[in-house]
Structures are given as structure tokens and as C-alpha cells.
Amino acid sequence: xxxxxxxxxxxxxxxxxxxxxxxxxxxxGNPYLFWYVQYPNRGLQFLxxxxxxxxxxxxxxxxxxxxxxxxxxxxxxxxxxxxxDSALYFCAVRVPSKGGGYNxxxxxxxxxxxVHP
Amino acid sequence: xTGVTQTPRHLVMGMTNKKSLKCEQxxxxxAMYWYKQSAKKPLELMFVYNFKEQTENNSVPxxxxxxxxxxxxxxxxxxxxxxxxxxxxxxxSSQIGLYTDTQxxxxxxxxxxx
Numbered sequence: 001x002x003x004x005x006x007x008x009x010x011x012x013x014x015x016x017x018x019x020x021x022x023x024x025x026x027x028x029g030n031p032y033l034f035w036y037v038q039y040p041n042r043g044l045q046f047l048x049x050x051x052x053x054x055x056x057x058x059x060x061x062x063x064x065x066x067x068x069x070x071x072x073x074x075x076x077x078x079x080x081x082x083x084x085d086s087a088l089y090f091c092a093v094r095v096p097s098k099g100g101g102y103n104x105x106x107x108x109x110x111x112x113x114x115v116h117p
Numbered sequence: 118x119t120g121v122t123q124t125p126r127h128l129v130m131g132m133t134n135k136k137s138l139k140c141e142q143x144x145x146x147x148a149m150y151w152y153k154q155s156a157k158k159p160l161e162l163m164f165v166y167n168f169k170e171q172t173e174n175n176s177v178p179x180x181x182x183x184x185x186x187x188x189x190x191x192x193x194x195x196x197x198x199x200x201x202x203x204x205x206x207x208x209x210s211s212q213i214g215l216y217t218d219t220q221x222x223x224x225x226x227x228x229x230x231x
Binding site: 110 | 121123148157158159160162165167173207209211213218219220221222223224225227
């Protein structure tokens with residue numbers, strides 16, 4: 001079965017420290033992976049994606065993610081956390097639809113990031 | 118976030134009411150999606166419209182009825198809902214055919230069913 005797991009419900013980080021939000025996946029074929037962020041009372045905002053090429057992907061707001069095929073992981077990282085980074089983060093993997101013609105996103109359950117001053 | 122807009126942002130309705138959620142995308146995309154986001158549950162894909170044709174219905178109850186009159190507009194018509202239907206309803210759009218077809222989301226409609 002194709003799935004995405006975010007093993008941590010919440011991650012707590014002090015401002016200025018590096019942060020990591022974990023994601024592992026299970027798909028057949030080459031994975032297309034995404035990270036989205038959701039601020040309170042807002043929709044999901046696209047952060048970054050991995051399709052192919054360099055395993056380190058850079059995205060919006062200073063975030064980056066590292067694709068590791070052997071560990072089937074796509075962890076989100078940032079060198080120095082800000083209080084304003086506090087939000088809900090979703091990892092997703094793209095899979096083909098049953099009928100073809102478009103691709104679906106399977107989302108993880110989300111990880112709440114809390115950055116403390 | 119202004120690429121995909123949703124109205125209303127908040128909606129409170131009784132179980133016997135009929136209401137509609139509206140989504141509009143300004144990105145020139147050809148596919149639109151409805152998702153349901155409930156507390157402590159992963160996002161659930163409800164409907165997909167590809168080139169205005171419904172291509173997926175994820176076993177959604179018939180009290181939810183989608184409509185896609187053109188590639189820029191998507192509606193979700195609601196009738197005789199249940200309290201467990203209270204959730205954040207998210208609309209998204211993407212350009213199918215591109216290598217990545219990244220989905221872009223609207224701000225959502227927070228629905229409360231009394």
C-alpha cells in the first residue's frame with residue numbers, strides 16, 4: 001500500500017536552533033514528494049518538492065528537504081528556526097490515480113512545529 | 118494564496134439547510150480538487166475534476182454534490198448534513214500534464230453543522 005508517515009505529532013524547537021520534521025514514505029516506483037505548511041485558519045501552502053536530481057531540495061522561507069532513497073525518507077529541515085515557523089507541516093507523496101489522467105496526493109497526518117523564543 | 122480563493126471562509130448551518138461552497142482558481146489550471154480536513158485525521162480527497170469532468174469520487178456521501186461549470190470554478194453543494202461533517206473544506210487546483218502538477222490550495226471554508 002502506498003502511504004506516508006510522519007512519526008512525530010509535535011516537534012518543539014528553540015528559536016535559532018536547527019529543526020527537522022520527519023517523513024517516511026512507501027510507494028512503488030519513483031517517488032514524487034512534497035512538503036506543505038498550514039498556518040492557523042489557513043489553507044495549505046506549498047513549500048517544496050522532490051521529483052528527481054539533487055537529493056537536497058531547497059524551498060520557500062529557508063526550508064530544505066533531504067531525499068534518502070535507501071531510508072525512504074524525505075525529512076524537512078531548516079538551519080535556524082523562527083517563532084513564525086510555528087505551524088502544521090504535511091508531507092505528501094504523489095501517486096497515479098486508478099483511472100489515470102491525473103495524479104493524487106497522499107498526505108501524512110501532519111506534524112505540529114512549535115518554535116519557542 | 119490568492120491564486121485559489123474560497124467563499125465563504127466560515128459557514129454555520131443546520132442539518133436541514135442547503136448551502137454551497139465556492140472555489141475559484143486564477144492560475145490557469147485544468148484540474149480542481151475538494152478535500153476534507155477533520156481534526157486529527159489526514160486530509161481526505163473527496164472529488165477531482167479533470168478538464169471539467171469528474172474523475173474521482175472517493176465514496177463521498179450523496180449529501181455532498183460537486184459542480185464544476187468550467188476549469189476555473191468549483192462548487193460543493195451541501196444538503197442535510199450531519200454534525201460529523203463539520204470540518205475544514207479545502208479546494209486545490211493543479212495543471213495536469215506538467216511534469217510535477219503541484220497542487221495549490223485555497224484558504225478553506227470552516228464548516229460547522231449544528
